[in-house]
């Protein structure tokens with residue numbers, strides 16, 4: 001089973017991913033936790049170019065193809081092999097990030113984005129996508145605090161430094177995507193305590209596993 005976590009900066013995706021991973025492990029599963037960009041060696045080399053606030057003059061199209069290069073390699077090297085080996089894969093960001101950020105955020109053509117996402121992944125879509133939804137000002141506050149604590153304001157701050165309008169477009173974009181595909185997306189109120197977010201994720205995973213005839217216990 002393939003599960004992705006999506007949302008604006010500071011929406012708590014990584015925490016939800018980690019807590020869900022621990023819970024699944026506690027029930028005898030061996031989930032693979034990964035992320036984009038940076039879930040494979042190529043992506044780890046691309047991450048500083050994409051996220052460092054000191055990167056200057058990167059065009060929207062160059063940015064797009066760097067994310068896509070990471071994704072193509074990540075699917076081939078990490079995600080597909082793990083799914084084939086029977087793991088539950090929990091991925092922090094995936095194709096919907098491209099639609100939300102490069103599409104709704106930067107204004108690139110969504111149909112083109114869908115086609116190249118498809119090329120990069122060979123058509124592999126998540127079974128379940130959690131959209132951790134949160135007002136932009138809350139998310140940016142949380143992300144700013146985290147970056148200051150971790151000393152990553154510059155090294156990871158290129159998107160955080162975008163305008164409020166940019167982040168509002170991304171959030172609206174995510175909500176539109178979720179409404180377009182209600183069978184895949186689960187919208188979660190990310191203002192709740194992390195444990196409650198995790199419990200909601202868990203019950204959606206349990207339901208999806210039941211549908212496939214594989215309970216969690």
Ligand code: TYD
Pocket residue numbers: 008009010013035036037051067093094095097098099101102143156159160
């Ligand atoms: P990351 O440090 O993973 O941010 P967060 O902790 O908020 O998840 O950085 C990923 C950044 O890259 C994030 O701002 C969104 C952006 N991004 C895109 O614009 N397009 C993409 O396809 C992906 C995967 C990420």
